[in-house]
Amino acid sequence: MSILSFLDRSHTIAKPGFSRWMVPPAALCIHLCIGQVYAFSVFNLPMTRLIGIAKSAPDDWKLTDLGWIFSIAIFVLGASAAVLGRWVEEGGPRRTMFTAALCFGGGFLVSAYGVSVHNLWIVYLGYGVLGGIGLGLGYISPVSTLIKWFPDRPGMATGMAIMGFGGGAMIASPLSVWLMSVFSTPTHVGVAETFVILGLVYAFFMLVGSAIVRVPAPGWKPAAYVPPTQPQKLVTNKDVYVYQALKTPQFWLIWIVLCMNVTAGIGVLGQASAMTQEMFPGRVTAAAAGGFVGLLSLFNMAGRFFWASTSDHIGRKNTYFVFFALGFVLYALVPYFGGAGNLPLFILCFLIIISMYGGGFATVPAYLKDMFGTRYVGAIHGWLITAWSAAGVFGPVLVNYIRQYQIDSGVPKAQAYNVTMYIMAGLLIAGFIANFMIQAVDDRHHMAAETVDDAVGVA
Amino acid sequence: MSFDDKDGGGTTGLELVLAWGFVGIPLLWGVYGTLANALKLFQ
Numbered sequence: 001m002s003i004l005s006f007l008d009r010s011h012t013i014a015k016p017g018f019s020r021w022m023v024p025p026a027a028l029c030i031h032l033c034i035g036q037v038y039a040f041s042v043f044n045l046p047m048t049r050l051i052g053i054a055k056s057a058p059d060d061w062k063l064t065d066l067g068w069i070f071s072i073a074i075f076v077l078g079a080s081a082a083v084l085g086r087w088v089e090e091g092g093p094r095r096t097m098f099t100a101a102l103c104f105g106g107g108f109l110v111s112a113y114g115v116s117v118h119n120l121w122i123v124y125l126g127y128g129v130l131g132g133i134g135l136g137l138g139y140i141s142p143v144s145t146l147i148k149w150f151p152d153r154p155g156m157a158t159g160m161a162i163m164g165f166g167g168g169a170m171i172a173s174p175l176s177v178w179l180m181s182v183f184s185t186p187t188h189v190g191v192a193e194t195f196v197i198l199g200l201v202y203a204f205f206m207l208v209g210s211a212i213v214r215v216p217a218p219g220w221k222p223a224a225y226v227p228p229t230q231p232q233k234l235v236t237n238k239d240v241y242v243y244q245a246l247k248t249p250q251f252w253l254i255w256i257v258l259c260m261n262v263t264a265g266i267g268v269l270g271q272a273s274a275m276t277q278e279m280f281p282g283r284v285t286a287a288a289a290g291g292f293v294g295l296l297s298l299f300n301m302a303g304r305f306f307w308a309s310t311s312d313h314i315g316r317k318n319t320y321f322v323f324f325a326l327g328f329v330l331y332a333l334v335p336y337f338g339g340a341g342n343l344p345l346f347i348l349c350f351l352i353i354i355s356m357y358g359g360g361f362a363t364v365p366a367y368l369k370d371m372f373g374t375r376y377v378g379a380i381h382g383w384l385i386t387a388w389s390a391a392g393v394f395g396p397v398l399v400n401y402i403r404q405y406q407i408d409s410g411v412p413k414a415q416a417y418n419v420t421m422y423i424m425a426g427l428l429i430a431g432f433i434a435n436f437m438i439q440a441v442d443d444r445h446h447m448a449a450e451t452v453d454d455a456v457g458v459a
Numbered sequence: 460m461s462f463d464d465k466d467g468g469g470t471t472g473l474e475l476v477l478a479w480g481f482v483g484i485p486l487l488w489g490v491y492g493t494l495a496n497a498l499k500l501f502q
């Protein structure tokens with residue numbers, strides 16, 4: 001017996017009496033930690049003065065070079081989630097969470113060494129590549145487990161975990177700033193020590209999650225839960241193999257749905273501070289704009305839970321219809337409220353938009369489960385994450401370049417975002433059409449019954 | 460939301476409180492800090 005056999009899926013099968021409500025905290029242990037990636041920018045400025053301390057020295061790293069750390073991590077997140085998704089499904093959640101903990105925590109430790117010897121390539125390798133693998137594995141690891149524990153409320157269950165990813169930055173940002181203040185001296189910035197502490201703390205938290213997590217025994221159902229006996233139009237009780245799912249139009253339509261929803265939201269998130277200050281000059285200070293960004297983070301997080309839970313009642317397709325239709329109206333209204341100087345309604349529009357951005361992330365695992373079954377939903381979700389990577393490039397570039405083009409064309413700064421808002425509204429129409437086209441997966445894509453039985457046997 | 464979906468007596472209430480507290484306390488701390496910062500928008 002291997003020394004690591006406790007990581008096997010067979011060792012994580014819940015015994016009778018195990019409460020399924022232990023599984024969301026296990027998932028949150030992972031997602032609250034890896035959500036740190038959104039707060040990585042707090043290290044950028046301190047890392048530009050590791051040598052100069054008070055201000056950047058000529059040999060210090062440049063911000064443009066440091067920006068690659070985050071980009072590499074997000075790219076590797078998407079790539080590892082896609083490539084390793086099948087291993088995640090077949091190896092089970094504990095093995096994946098354990099590996100994610102070692103990679104994410106280890107990434108910080110390697111980066112701490114890179115900072116201490118002032119070698120940026122080691123930081124790229126540490127946080128970017130190793131940490132990125134931890135991000136990818138951690139992001140998809142609890143999804144199918146939660147769906148199997150909560151067949152009656154899959155949206156709510158995955159919404160809880162993915163809400164943690166949104167909330168992780170709220171913990172990481174002040175914690176990192178505080179740690180750097182503790183370790184900084186007149187001759188030292190304190191980034192390396194902060195990385196070491198964060199690496200150890202995050203690895204510990206994630207390992208606790210991997211210890212708690214369990215998979216349900218074959219055939220387990222929640223008490224009083226009766227699976228629907230009538231076939232539902234857009235909810236299958238059959239399974240599609242991960243690579244077969246990639247051959248279906250439904251996968252790519254959902255890919256477009258997620259990409260459009262994320263593109264529309266991510267462009268705003270990155271520009272929120274500058275946008276409010278430029279659209280309301282003299283009324284919104286830099287500090288107030290920072291407060292607006294904080295409020296957006298809260299609604300981004302809360303929307304993940306709210307909309308994913310709502311989708312259990314109104315259906316996934318209808319939930320995305322709400323995102324796209326309501327989002328279109330709100331984006332179209334933003335320039336009007338901005339022009340009229342109506343700050344409260346302007347803010348309200350964006351808070352609802354950003355809640356739907358988070359909701360899009362959190363609802364999509366349950367949408368995949370409805371379309372492709374539960375067996376390979378984590379692995380299929382891993383491939384879908386590439387839509388996020390694409391949107392992460394597309395959204396900010398779209399907003400930045402259109403704004404700059406407007407300003408170069410002589411449009412006042414206060415109105416430079418109007419065209420962007422209308423283009424975002426257009427993207428949502430494209431998402432609406434893609435969502436409208438989604439039909440049930442053709443029967444020829446489903447796994448044969450004996451294959452599913454074999455798979456369930458190891459579940 | 461309730462925590463009563465158990466099939467037997469395996470998981471204790473204390474274990475549930477500890478597990479949720481382990482993730483809930485840091486999360487609430489983060490939310491509180493963000494909310495306090497967000498209030499600057501209305502000042």
